[in-house]
Amino acid sequence: MPDNRITEKNQANWDSYSAAYLRFKHSEKIIHEITQDPSRAFEKGTWQQLRSRFPDLRGKRVCVPSSGDQYAVIAFALLGAEVTSCDISQNQLDAGQRLARELGLEISFVQADTMELSPLPNAVFDLVYTSNGVHVWLNDLPAMYRNVQRILKPGGVYIMCDIHPFQRPFGEKLTVVKDYDNVGPFEDEYCINFAWRVQDILNAMADAGLRFEHMEEMHDQKDYDYPFWLSLEDAVNGVVVPPEEVDRMYDWQQNPEMALPQWMCVVCRK
Numbered sequence: 001m002p003d004n005r006i007t008e009k010n011q012a013n014w015d016s017y018s019a020a021y022l023r024f025k026h027s028e029k030i031i032h033e034i035t036q037d038p039s040r041a042f043e044k045g046t047w048q049q050l051r052s053r054f055p056d057l058r059g060k061r062v063c064v065p066s067s068g069d070q071y072a073v074i075a076f077a078l079l080g081a082e083v084t085s086c087d088i089s090q091n092q093l094d095a096g097q098r099l100a101r102e103l104g105l106e107i108s109f110v111q112a113d114t115m116e117l118s119p120l121p122n123a124v125f126d127l128v129y130t131s132n133g134v135h136v137w138l139n140d141l142p143a144m145y146r147n148v149q150r151i152l153k154p155g156g157v158y159i160m161c162d163i164h165p166f167q168r169p170f171g172e173k174l175t176v177v178k179d180y181d182n183v184g185p186f187e188d189e190y191c192i193n194f195a196w197r198v199q200d201i202l203n204a205m206a207d208a209g210l211r212f213e214h215m216e217e218m219h220d221q222k223d224y225d226y227p228f229w230l231s232l233e234d235a236v237n238g239v240v241v242p243p244e245e246v247d248r249m250y251d252w253q254q255n256p257e258m259a260l261p262q263w264m265c266v267v268c269r270k
């Protein structure tokens with residue numbers, strides 16, 4: 001069952017963090033890149049999975065739960081889809097609404113808990129997509145996937161890309177900070193989160209009646225705007241990392257973190 005205390009604490013945290021978060025995420029440079037080339041809103045392997053199933057998104061109904069920075073939402077709308085953007089944080093949705101208005105895009109913004117998606121009707125979406133940093137805030141993945149399945153049309157597709165669970169036991173320089181099987185909850189003053197394993201995510205999908213189609217385990221790409229190894233603060237402050245340091249960070253023999261995949265993409269169908 002969704003736990004209201006967890007959801008409300010995380011919602012308050014995202015509402016207060018939203019402005020600082022989006023100062024970087026909605027920078028002119030990044031938004032310009034996405035409007036010029038909507039594929040920039042997606043990790044490359046995930047984009048290929050999306051494109052192979054939806055070569056033409058015009059007129060398709062797409063839902064993006066826990067939409068956060070709205071990159072995918074904007075990209076789907078630019079590609080002609082009819083998009084519903086859901087998030088628990090009204091501030092994140094309001095910022096998305098402002099951005100959509102600036103770009104002249106018609107998008108529906110709906111406040112909804114991803115574990116319930118209660119304002120959304122059954123069996124209306126061709127595609128449900130979730131991006132990185134979604135599962136970590138949710139205490140009940142089976143509830144999330146029952147509702148993803150509920151809102152998909154028969155034959156509809158769910159695609160996710162998130163941080164690979166194999167990253168979760170490690171801190172900086174591969175210091176082990178927790179056991180893989182310790183999924184949380186982890187609570188601090190501001191928020192409560194979880195470190196779900198591959199089995200927690202895949203079993204929640206299967207138990208909800210979603211049929212597994214494909215999985216990719218991917219490495220960070222050098223041209224990614226916000227590399228996994230750079231803090232958001234450094235990214236916001238435009239910290240310039242010397243090219244030789246960037247090369248070092250992407251070489252697994254010099255940076256063992258690169259020996260494990262950073263991202264996981266899963267495709268399934270109702």
Ligand SMILES: C[S@@+](CC[C@H](N)C(=O)[O-])C[C@H]1O[C@@H](n2cnc3c(N)ncnc32)[C@H](O)[C@@H]1O
Pocket residue numbers: 007010011014015065066067068069070086087088089092112113114115131132133134137138
């Ligand atoms: C890290 S973002 C993920 C989206 C996007 N990939 C991004 O990087 O911005 C996390 C988002 O999940 C939202 N969120 C947290 N808990 C939620 C819940 N229970 N239901 C819906 N959204 C939730 C937060 O408000 C935030 O906008």
